[in-house]
Amino acid sequence: MGAYDVLVIGGGPGGYVAAIRAAQLGLKTAVVEREHLGGICLNWGCIPTKALLRSAEVYRLAKEGAHFGVTGAGLSFDAARIVARSREAAARLNAGVGFLLKKNKVDVIWGEARLLGKGDVKVGAPTKPPVTPQLPAPKTTLGEGVYQAKHIIIATGARPRVLPGLEPDGRLVWTYFESLKPDRFPKSLLVVGAGAIGVEFASFFRTFGVEVALVEALPQILPAEDAEIAALARKSFEKQGVAIRTATMVAGLERKADSVVATLKGPDGATETLEVERVLSAAGVVANVENLGLEAAGVALEKGVIKIDGLGRTSAPGVYAIGDVAGGPMLAHKAEHEGGSCVEAIAGLPAHPLDRALIPGCTYCHPQVASVGLTEEKAKAAGFEIRVGRFPYLGNGKAIALGEPEGLVKTIFDKKTGRLLGAHLVGAEATELIQGFVIAMNLETTEEELMKTIFPHPTLSETMHESVLDAYGRAIHV
Structure with missing residues (x-):
């Protein structure tokens, strides 16, 4: 039916980002999606969970209102509305992905894809109807048939792992x-x-x-x-x-x-x-590698995921894989980055393999947890002689003002070079603060440069500065 420069199987974070980047580079592009644009992350993971956790945060703060001098009678919560709000957030972003694909002239093909080899992809009827809330299907939407592409990117993601004896039934x-x-x-x-x-x-x-x-x-x-x-x-x-x-x-x-x-x-x-x-x-989760025709197409698996090199290339010429289906860490931002790098390599632009040591991880519980790089244990196991800095939220003025004194920022440096090997946080807004350390590590910043950097006051980010200072015996507020 159609012929493309790039055909992406899967419309999740990795897939739709790869498709948009390919279109930006002038490549004729299509995305095959069987259920919902935005994938698990946007529809059933990252976004709706954060909406739920925001409701939990509001409720927690409301319960603690008297501590802040704010009181109200009859505090309660509406579980149905909490869930509905999270679904609304997912629906809004699902629609946004559809708009972005249409804006960038990316064709959307609804169905389930299977590799036939030699650049051919067969798309069959989806097992579930497309989920496109708040946005009518774009005119570029296509359906069943055989499509041809010079480059095929597999971005089919992952699904919940089922343990023996713990098989989900949807109710209990x-x-x-x-x-x-x-x-x-x-x-x-x-x-x-x-x-x-x-x-x-x-x-x-x-x-x-x-x-x-x-x-x-x-x-x-x-x-x-x-x-x-x-x-x-x-x-x-x-x-x-x-x-x-x-x-x-x-x-x-x-x-x-x-x-x-x-x-x-x-x-x-x-x-x-x-x-x-x-x-x-x-x-945990397992990669969606079934029913894709991988074996017939010559795509090799390794430990349950598609085996790739640093730029997403599989064992089959012209076939690539990104995101969860290509292995951990199974995070949306990792998938997005891989999608961009993979497409840029396809387009002949300078591209660099993903450095997995620089992928941040975030957990949005209360208190939040975030990290990047080596843990103290792994740094020692790798043979580094290290300096470790620690600074508690209790010593930070903004944390006290917020009523969030519980937390710690931990930094790990190579004693010989001053290189930042890892950063680990637990506490309020840890998932936002971590990016400062991610940037520092990407720029190969040393402890001296971090210590000379001015952090605004009063902010939680000052805990990051003090943790670095503490690694070198120079912390002020502890």
Whole structure:
């Protein structure tokens, strides 16, 4: 049917960014999408969860109003409206992606794609109807057929991992899909998996009074984070009433009429039972590599994801992969960056492989957690002689004024060169502050340059400055 320079399979953050960048570079481009523009992140992940967590933040602050001299009677919350607002945010951005693709003259092909080899892609009918709220399908929308492209980019993302015995049923056992749109908030919830997804939902539901138990198979919650930061986050969550069990497995589930009895196996082998209304399985995600015709097209897999080089090239000429389907860290901003780099390499522009050490990670619980680079443990394991700086939010004037004195900024430097190896934060607005360290690391900034940088007062960013100063014995406010 149609012939393109670039055909992108998947309209999520990686896919639509790659398509728009390709169009900007003058390449005739199309996106194949089977369900919703913006992908899981925009529709069922990053955006709606942040809308939910914003509601939780507003409710938490309202409950603490007396501390700020603000009082109000009859404080309550409307669960249905909280969920509806999050869906509205997703719908608005979904429509925005459709507008951007249309603006950049990117064709949208609704359906499910399969590689046929030699640049041919067969698009069949989607298993679900397209989701395009608040925006009519653009005139460029196409459908079933065989399309030809010089370059094919696979950006099919990932889906929730299903653990044996924890198979979701949509009612008693949830994935993040059901957690985003519950018909009511349960009285009790077991969250299985204490990575970013599990911790965010545990934080959200606990704020609204749900009795939350958080179970993690590994020895610490937030396993990807620095151990000291994770320990501080755990202390805060437990203070809020989240019951946390680490080095613990779910050995079995008994599903009753309107509750679940979970058997938990602890680190010493002892078991206990816990009855809750609902269970959220948040044990990570798996790449969507099935039914794409990868084997026939000669696209190799490695550990369940598509094997690529630093610029998204697969083992098959003319076929590329970006985002979650190409491996971790499975983050939207990583996918977007890969999409841009991949397309620029296709167009013959200078392109640089992604430096995974410079990808920030953010968890939007309360308190927030954010990081970039090496943890203290990994820096030592890599053979670095290090300097570590720490500065507590308690010593920061803006944090005190905000009523957010709980937090820590931790910086790790190479003792020999002054190179910033990693930065780790827990506390208010950590997910916004981290980008300062990301920029510094990308610019190969040294400790001397950071210490000479003027940070505005009063701001939370001063904690970043003081952490650097502390690494060299020069902190002022601690």
